[in-house]
Amino acid sequence: MKNISLVIILLTFILSGCNTNIKKTEEINLYSQRHYNVDKKQYENFEKKTGIKINVVKAGADELIERLKNEGDNSPADLFITVDAGKLQKGSELGLFQKINLESVNSNIDPELKDPSGFWVPITYRSRIIVYSNERINKDELSTYEDLSSEKWKGKILVRSSSNAYNQALMSSIIANKGSEFALDWSKKIVKNFARDPKGNDRDQVKAIASGQGDIAIVNSYYIGLLLSSDKEEELKAGKAVSVFFPNQGINESGSHINISGIGLTKNAPNKENALKLIEYLTSIEAQKLYVNTSYEYPANPNVMPNEIVKKWGLFKKDTLDLNSLGVYRNEAIKTFDISGWK
Ligand code: FE
Numbered sequence: 001m002k003n004i005s006l007v008i009i010l011l012t013f014i015l016s017g018c019n020t021n022i023k024k025t026e027e028i029n030l031y032s033q034r035h036y037n038v039d040k041k042q043y044e045n046f047e048k049k050t051g052i053k054i055n056v057v058k059a060g061a062d063e064l065i066e067r068l069k070n071e072g073d074n075s076p077a078d079l080f081i082t083v084d085a086g087k088l089q090k091g092s093e094l095g096l097f098q099k100i101n102l103e104s105v106n107s108n109i110d111p112e113l114k115d116p117s118g119f120w121v122p123i124t125y126r127s128r129i130i131v132y133s134n135e136r137i138n139k140d141e142l143s144t145y146e147d148l149s150s151e152k153w154k155g156k157i158l159v160r161s162s163s164n165a166y167n168q169a170l171m172s173s174i175i176a177n178k179g180s181e182f183a184l185d186w187s188k189k190i191v192k193n194f195a196r197d198p199k200g201n202d203r204d205q206v207k208a209i210a211s212g213q214g215d216i217a218i219v220n221s222y223y224i225g226l227l228l229s230s231d232k233e234e235e236l237k238a239g240k241a242v243s244v245f246f247p248n249q250g251i252n253e254s255g256s257h258i259n260i261s262g263i264g265l266t267k268n269a270p271n272k273e274n275a276l277k278l279i280e281y282l283t284s285i286e287a288q289k290l291y292v293n294t295s296y297e298y299p300a301n302p303n304v305m306p307n308e309i310v311k312k313w314g315l316f317k318k319d320t321l322d323l324n325s326l327g328v329y330r331n332e333a334i335k336t337f338d339i340s341g342w343k
Contacts, residue, residue, distance in 0.1 A: 027053040028274045031068065032081040033061040034261060038294035039081075045290070046281050052274045061087040061165065068096045073268050078275035080264045084165045085120070086172060088262050089327025092119040097264040102276055108283035110302045113260060116322055122260035123282050124297035127316065128170050129256060131224060131242040132216045133209050142216070144248045145174065145257070149189030157190060158205040158214035161198040162337035166220055166259070169326040171333035173257045176325040180332065187340035198343050203227060207234065210241035217242075225296025225309045246316035255317035259326065261297065 032039065035058075043054040057064070061082045068075055068091065080096070082088060091097055092115075099118040106114075113122040130142055141152070148157060160167065175183045195214030200207075205217035206227060227239030246256040263282065269275050281287055288304040291297055296307055305311065 025053065026051055026274060027055060028078050028271050028278055029055050029076045030079045030081065031057045031064040031077045033059070033064060033087070034081055034083055036295045038291055041294070042282060042287055042290060046278055050277060052277065054278070065091055065094070065096070068266065069094060075266060075268065076270060077266050078269040078271045079278065080266060081261065083259070083261045084169055084326065085260050085262060085323035086165070086169050086327035086330050088120040088264050089324040091264050092117060093327070096267060098267050098269070100265050100279065102280065104280050105283055108301045110300055112318065112320060113300050115324065117324065120262045120264045121279055121283065122262045122300040124261045124291050124295070124300055125258050126297050127221045127246065127256045127258045127318070128166055128218060129221050130216055130245040130247055131206060131209065131219055132245055134241060134243055136215050139243065139245060142245045142247070144253060146186060148193065149186045153193040153216065155193065155195055156215040157193045158195050158208050158217040159198055160201060160205060162342040168330055168333045169259050170218070170257050171336055172326045172329035173319060173321055175329045175332055175336065176321055177254050184336050184340060187336050187342055191341050203235065203238070206242055207238040210238040221310070222296040225307060228309050244313045248319070249317050255319040258318045260300065260323060
């Protein structure tokens with residue numbers, strides 16, 4: 001009996017020792033495509049609040065999806081963040097994520113932005129809008145994305161290359177809303193209206209309006225906020241040279257194309273509890289305020305207001321297409337660009 005007691009004491013001692021040895025540091029491994037300064041600040045704030053360390057791996061979305069696929073069940077990643085619902089749809093389709101069903105997250109999110117299949121959570125959203133030269137264009141001349149194929153815009157349209165995910169998502173939405181044939185015809189006609197061969201990023205298109213190389217541009221909304229709040233003179237000048245126009249606002253029209261920044265929880269997330277805490281934090285009022293006031297995106301949390309600069313553009317009707325369509329039609333969108341000669 002004495003011996004048995006001794007063995008139990010010894011075993012308890014060894015096991016409790018083992019326990020402290022295998023206790024992991026509190027952390028989250030995050031794969032992120034986002035390229036904005038605000039993200040670093042968000043993670044610092046979360047770390048300060050919770051003591052959970054966030055390890056970030058940054059790369060392109062396709063590269064990160066490939067990595068998740070190759071790492072399989074042994075992936076160290078807990079979360080995947082991207083700026084395109086299409087990439088999240090792709091990850092869901094490949095079985096890389098698990099469903100997120102947390103009331104505290106659900107109640108933070110605008111129902112219109114939610115993933116119907118439950119595999120990803122939106123953090124922010126943005127619209128791919130038209131901006132126009134204050135000097136040379138009258139607002140009344142603008143109406144819809146479809147109208148950009150009209151001959152009246154010959155030599156006036158600025159837009160970046162078709163290899164860009166933002167353009168691929170816009171084209172996917174046009175295929176989803178209007179069909180393949182329409183999309184191809186539209187694309188061919190837009191190419192004829194280009195002010196120059198596509199080059200540069202969204203900000204460069206606005207700068208090109210300011211320097212008179214074209215009159216209208218297709219860009220993501222938050223870049224105008226970033227230009228207008230920039231301390232670089234050239235950027236501020238570019239931002240002030242244009243106005244924002246939300247296309248497709250008519251009663252029978254689709255609404256302006258939107259896309260989200262969103263987050264997926266990996267299938268085997270080794271730090272699932274911590275990862276869920278981060279999702280909850282990023283959709284909270286505190287974090288959402290930081291997003292809107294630093295990156296000028298729209299909040300996924302309807303209890304937070306956009307930044308003052310963004311608010312001035314007014315409310316707009318959003319395209320309510322299931323955002324997973326942006327992934328479903330992506331390959332076709334790329335083909336459409338190729339055939340139509342949109343470089
Ligand atoms: Fe961007």
